[in-house]
Amino acid sequence: MSSANTNTSALIEGFEVVIGFETHTQLTTQSKIFSRASTAFGAEANTQACAVDLALPGTLPVMNKAAVERAIEFGLAVGGEISERSIFARKNYFYPDLPKGYQISQFEIPVVVGGEVSFFLGDTKKTVRLVRAHLEEDAGKSLHEDFVNQSGIDLNRAGTPLLEIVTEPDMRSSAEAVAYAKELHKIVTWIGICDGNMQEGSFRCDANVSVRRPGEPLGTRREIKNLNSFKFMQQAIDFEVRWQIEQLLDGHKIIQATVLFNPDTGETKSMRTKEDAAEYRYFPDPDLPPLEVSRTWVEEVKSRMGELPRDKAARFVSALGLPEYDASTLTQNQAMANYFEQTVALGAQAKLVSNWMMGELSRRLNAAHLDFDASPMSAPTLAALILRIMDATLSNHSAKTLLEALWEDEGSRGREPTAAQALVDVAIERLGLKQMNDTSALEGIIEQVIAANPDNIAQIKAGKDKAFNALVGQVMKASKGKANPKDVNDLLQAKLAAL
Amino acid sequence: MNAIHELSLTALAHALQTQQLSARQVAEHFLARARQHAASDAPLASDMAPAGVADPAHPSCGAFLSMDEAHTLAQANASDQRLQSGQARPLEGVPIAHKDIFVTQHFPTTAGSKILAGYRSPFDATVVARLNEVGMVSLGKLNCDEFAMGSANENSAFGVVHNPWDHTRIAGGSSGGSAAAVAMGLTPAATGTDTGGSIRQPAAFCGITGIKPTYGRASRYGMIAYASSLDQAGPMARSAEDCATLLTAMCGPDVERDSTSLDLPQEDYSTHLNRDIQGLRIGVPKEFFAKGLADDVRDAVQAALASLVQMGARLVEIELPKTELSIPVYYILAPAEASSNLSRFDGVKFGYRTKAYNDLDEMYQKTRSEGFGPEVQRRIMVGAYVLSHGYYDAYYVQAQKIRRMISEDFQRAFSQCDVIAGPVAPTVAWKLGEKSSDPLSNYLADIFTLPASLAGLPGMSVPCGFGEGHMPVGLQLIGNYLKESQLLNVAHRFQGVSDWHTQRPGSFA
16 A cells, blocks of 8 residues: 555645545436446436335335446456445435435445545555445435425435445545546546446435644544535635634534535535434345345456556556556546547557657647547548657657647548648648758758857856757757757857857 | 035136136125125225224124225136136136225235225236136135234224134234135135244134245245245135145246245145155154143144154154244244335325324334334334344344244254144234234244244144134144145145134124
8 A cells, every 4th residue: 555644635724634535426227226227317207216216015125136237347446345235224214205215325334445546646645545435326316496385305316325434534635635536537437337426416415523732632623525626626725725724723622523515605514513423224135136246257257347546557657657646647537648649559658658648739728628538630630740759750849739720620630540641741841840951951951040149169168057048049040940959059059169 | 515615726716617606696696795794984995094893792803904896707708618618727717805005006005904994906926816817706804913014803993803613702914804705715815925923823723724835936026024034925715625726826936026036936735745755754842841831732733743643653752842933933023124214105196194294304203203113113113123223233233143043943954844733823823902002922932833934934724723712723834945835734734634714603604
């Protein structure tokens, strides 16, 4: 286990921030976790609820195997342990949108134990340990707005499969918390177990936040419920941290509580304290036998899964020699990783591809709100461009000019490799970007530049490196960027030495 | 031919198949009997209010809660068409009535509770559907203790059930309506459910035959849950042979709807009925014959054992040392599960809701206080208590451990014997009201039926004589897992040499 305690955040007024997460991810099954009703979102109220979801007398739950398989996939993706035998328990409480009067969840033995989620925050790698991931059913929705003196109940969501993912209190700042949430979001959407739609509630985070003086035991935590955007997550945690520190500095104690974040005020507010926490009377659900997951089943699920992001990143490091940071960035999402692999497969050098993707391409795509799979420049075109850098046809500078020119060109999308190469080569000719690899022509330019800048020469003689760089710039400019910078350097130095 | 209601189910099925009787004729006969034995001022077939009969002067015993003659006759007519067109199914046109714990589309389902008065299920319980599929015609729904909680059928919100042999006594419970209706010949057969003895004990008290199969053999889908890990459906009829036919139809895998259903093929329980019992080892648990067993019951049971020995069986003394503990274990685990199972009756979605309330909590409290009877409320409170934080380990977890030990005790016993035999209950049916103010003495009377329930083993009750007040006594047979065939075989052979099961109460005619 690497740096579970890496601290990427400075202390705030001498306090260390401690954050743990519980995330409810809605699983992408066609039907509900214990019934055959559809999980489709947005249907008319109570049209997606069957007798089992309504908890009609005599109905019984039957486990949806697809939900279990999604949990197994998650366990494999985060390197957790898949329990061979896990137990469903009943969490008993009364609420109108909870039809049975209990929620079926996993309590003592969850389906996934352990695992970890790693990500980069700046250049620092951070690993958050997972405690567990367990399967459970969602409740329905209470609709308070549309009724006068009454509440409506929509049970469409009741019984929707959820995987609740719980971390250790390993995060030390709101930035780390958000980075963790984004990484988790990436994993579940990458492996396809969750659609990741935060607005529809498919990915909901609860943050347990506490503060302490370094070295002291964990402080009392407050749980911020239902954070459904990364922006609110950051705001809510920042507010909560400031509030807790102020309380402590004012000599108050923190009381364990559940709080809600109000995006309009930017504040968190206590919903209930531990004193009025419900007595859930958990016990194993006698309607469901223990969930048995055999090794064979796990292997079967594994064989159907594509390469996992963490494995892909590791391979980019070991087989392609990329720095870990690059590998992690390129595996941010499947589209980016695919684009990278496609480009490299066409012979482009991995580190160059990585640099271009993480730099120029990401900048342009982010500005256009596009993913790599919708990039105006196709992977074969980028490969063709990089191949021309590799064979010294293009300087970096000209390559950027070329990219700029090709960016809006329809012809640079989805081309076959040979056609892409032709496109790039024609454009190089058309734009006159071919690097000047002819030494005699370059020598001529250098001589002209030396002749035109006697002051610089004098300064160089006096030992000023800056003046040398200025001369290189002049030569590059005079060559219209086509000169090979290394050649310019070498030749210029030789000429100066001969003066 | 005997009167229709005196025919065995097997004979009735034969008469229908050979068209000596029509399904309509049979249905009309039983409907007329039910009408005749029902109170004139309590009209049946009402959707909104079940028509229980609480008046002890009426010989119906308060067995039926709802009937729908038009529906029953329509079913019978459909059966007749099949019988005439050669498409008859095995039990085509044979009537049956269902304990009101099974949900049914065509009859209201109340579970004997005010909280479900008038409730209509959009689907049939699997057991009901399976019996429909073999051609049976439904006569209606039968009274039971509220949510199957009780041993006397005094806990129904719609009136007590009277014992047909003596109307001042209880019929037993919780399947009291089923037992009384069969004993009175109001139906040739009934469904029952058994959580801690609710088929076996009323069968014994009313002098009929009933069997609870291995846990998981009959689907629980559509059976309103009391204690999920214990509830099992089974048939109640006049003989082992009739029970075998019905059990065959009722049982089989239902894994798509009930996760606790055993994924094993359906079995024909009638095939081994006549097998010789020569050399059969019958285990006799000494704990079942200890202090507390009434002499009249002991005498009848021992006479039955003696006649089994005469047929070649051998008695083996066995030990079931945790027998007494089965009472506290059961009365912790069953209420724990019940307290959670009954949470859905909250006034929000279906069933009763209190008239006036100021907020949600008050709505819950009043609905459940007014909707549930005292015994149900008692068990919900006990259950919530034993599951609560700080008590869970001491009660629930401990009880689960002892439950496992009880199962292990049975497995040890079955290494020495093939079936276990003993009394169903310590006494014959007691007087109405005798124990109703003392729940504990009621609970203690379950001592001999609870162990097999906790172990999930099949058990049955076979009439084996009469005791005090000429009240029927039941012989209990307990088999190992999936040995229903063996139990029915022993019971059938016993019924071949005895006539206890053919005797009828005075109010029968």
